[in-house]
Amino acid sequence: MSLPRRLLCVITDEQSDPVELARMALEGGAGMVQLRRKTASGRELYEWALRIQELCREHQALFIVNDRLDIALAMKADGVHLGQQDLPASAARALFDPGAMIGVSVSSAAEAAKAAEEGASYIGVGHIFPTFSKDKPSEPIGTAAIRTIRKAAQLPVIAIGGIDHDNAAEVIRAGASGIAVISAVSDSSDPVAAARELVKRIRQ
Amino acid sequence: MIVSSGGEHLAHSGLVLEQAQALARSAPVIFQLREKMLDTASIWQLCRRIAPLIDSAGSILAVNERFDIALASKAGGVHLPESSCPADAVRKVTQGNLLAGQSVHSELSARRAASAGLDYLLFGPVFHTPSKAPFGPPQGLDQLREICAKVRIPVFAVGGITPEKVPACLECGAWGVTALTPFLDAGSLPETINRFFSFMP
Structure with a gap:
C-alpha cells in the first residue's frame, strides 16, 4: 500500500465524537483518518475504529490507529501511526500484514533514518509551525526541515503541527506529500468545509 | 497463583x-504487569528486560491489555481488563501464542469471556x-461460587x-488466587x- 500524494490526514481530537468527526472529514475530502484518543478504553477504541474503518472504505480513504497496534491488529486497520514513545516500527512490521501502512512521527533526520530502517511506510514530520494541540515544549522545525528529513528517510512525508488554510500550500511546496491536522478541522464550526478548503489548498 | 505488579500507582x-x-x-506463577503510568515504549522495554527473568523460573509474564507489546517482547501472556477490546478479536490475532485471561466483575462478562x-x-x-x-463493593464468596459453577475455564x-x-476461595471452586499488596515487598x-x-492442597 503506498501513500497517495497531496493527502489530507485528519486526526481525531480528545473531545469530539470521533466517528462523527471522521464522517465530516471524509465528506470534506480527507484521504486518511487517524484515530487518536489517549483517554479511551480498549473497547471504545475498538468500536470507534470499526465504524471509522467502514466510513473510510466507503470513501476509498485510509484508516490508521495512533499508538495502539493491538487495536489496529484486532480490527484489521490499514495501519498504525507510532510516536517516538510508542512501539518501534520494526515491532509493528513484524506483527502486521506486509502491506500495512506504518507511520512514524519524527522531528529530526536521525529519527527519520531510523524509522526508514525499521520499515516505516511514511514519516510524520513536525511540528512544522507553533501548535497548541499537543504539549510541545520544543521549537517548531519550520518548512525547510521537511526536505532534509525526507532525504534522510527516502520516504513520503506527512507534515504536522500548526498547519491551517494559510500555510498548507507552503508545506506541500516544501516537499511534503500530505498534511495532518487536528484542530484545523475538529475546532472548526464547519469541519466539512474546513477539510474541503484544506484539500483545495494542497491540490493547488 | 497470579502475582499482580504493584507499579500502577508509582511513577517508576x-x-x-x-x-x-x-x-x-x-x-512458578503468572506475573501480571500493570504499569498504567508508563508510555508504550517504556512498557515494551521493561517487558523485554523482565521476560527472560520471569521465564527462567517457569513463570509467565502476562502484559496488561496490550497483546501487541506482549508479542513484541516475547512475553508469555496477556491479561485483558473488562473494558478491553473484545476477547474473541484478541484471540484471533494471538491464537495459541499467548496465554490470555480477562478480569470480569459479573456473570455476564464471565460467560462472554469464557465463550471467547x-x-x-x-x-x-x-x-x-x-x-x-x-x-x-466486595462480591463475596457466594458470588465467586456462582461464577465458578457457570464457566468451565479456571477462575482466579x-x-x-x-x-x-x-482455602475458602478454593472451596468455592476457584482454580487459584491473585494478589498485589502482599507482594509489594519484593525482597x-x-x-x-x-x-x-x-x-493450597
Whole structure:
C-alpha cells in the first residue's frame, strides 16, 4: 500500500465524537483518518475504529490507529501511526500484514533514518509551525526541515503541527506529500468545509 | 497463583524489576504487569528486560491489555481488563501464542469471556481491598461460587486475598488466587509465594 500524494490526514481530537468527526472529514475530502484518543478504553477504541474503518472504505480513504497496534491488529486497520514513545516500527512490521501502512512521527533526520530502517511506510514530520494541540515544549522545525528529513528517510512525508488554510500550500511546496491536522478541522464550526478548503489548498 | 505488579500507582518501574528478579528464584506463577503510568515504549522495554527473568523460573509474564507489546517482547501472556477490546478479536490475532485471561466483575462478562476462548478469568473483588475499591463493593464468596459453577475455564479469585483466605476461595471452586499488596515487598516475594502455596492442597 503506498501513500497517495497531496493527502489530507485528519486526526481525531480528545473531545469530539470521533466517528462523527471522521464522517465530516471524509465528506470534506480527507484521504486518511487517524484515530487518536489517549483517554479511551480498549473497547471504545475498538468500536470507534470499526465504524471509522467502514466510513473510510466507503470513501476509498485510509484508516490508521495512533499508538495502539493491538487495536489496529484486532480490527484489521490499514495501519498504525507510532510516536517516538510508542512501539518501534520494526515491532509493528513484524506483527502486521506486509502491506500495512506504518507511520512514524519524527522531528529530526536521525529519527527519520531510523524509522526508514525499521520499515516505516511514511514519516510524520513536525511540528512544522507553533501548535497548541499537543504539549510541545520544543521549537517548531519550520518548512525547510521537511526536505532534509525526507532525504534522510527516502520516504513520503506527512507534515504536522500548526498547519491551517494559510500555510498548507507552503508545506506541500516544501516537499511534503500530505498534511495532518487536528484542530484545523475538529475546532472548526464547519469541519466539512474546513477539510474541503484544506484539500483545495494542497491540490493547488 | 497470579502475582499482580504493584507499579500502577508509582511513577517508576524499580519495584517491577525487583519483583521480576525475585520471581527468577520463586515457585512458578503468572506475573501480571500493570504499569498504567508508563508510555508504550517504556512498557515494551521493561517487558523485554523482565521476560527472560520471569521465564527462567517457569513463570509467565502476562502484559496488561496490550497483546501487541506482549508479542513484541516475547512475553508469555496477556491479561485483558473488562473494558478491553473484545476477547474473541484478541484471540484471533494471538491464537495459541499467548496465554490470555480477562478480569470480569459479573456473570455476564464471565460467560462472554469464557465463550471467547480465553484461558482463565479473574473474578472479584471477593473481599474488601483499597486497590480494587474502584470496581465496587466486595462480591463475596457466594458470588465467586456462582461464577465458578457457570464457566468451565479456571477462575482466579482477586481482591483482599491473603494466604489464610485461600482455602475458602478454593472451596468455592476457584482454580487459584491473585494478589498485589502482599507482594509489594519484593525482597520477601519467594517466601510470600510459598506461604500462599502452603494453603493450597
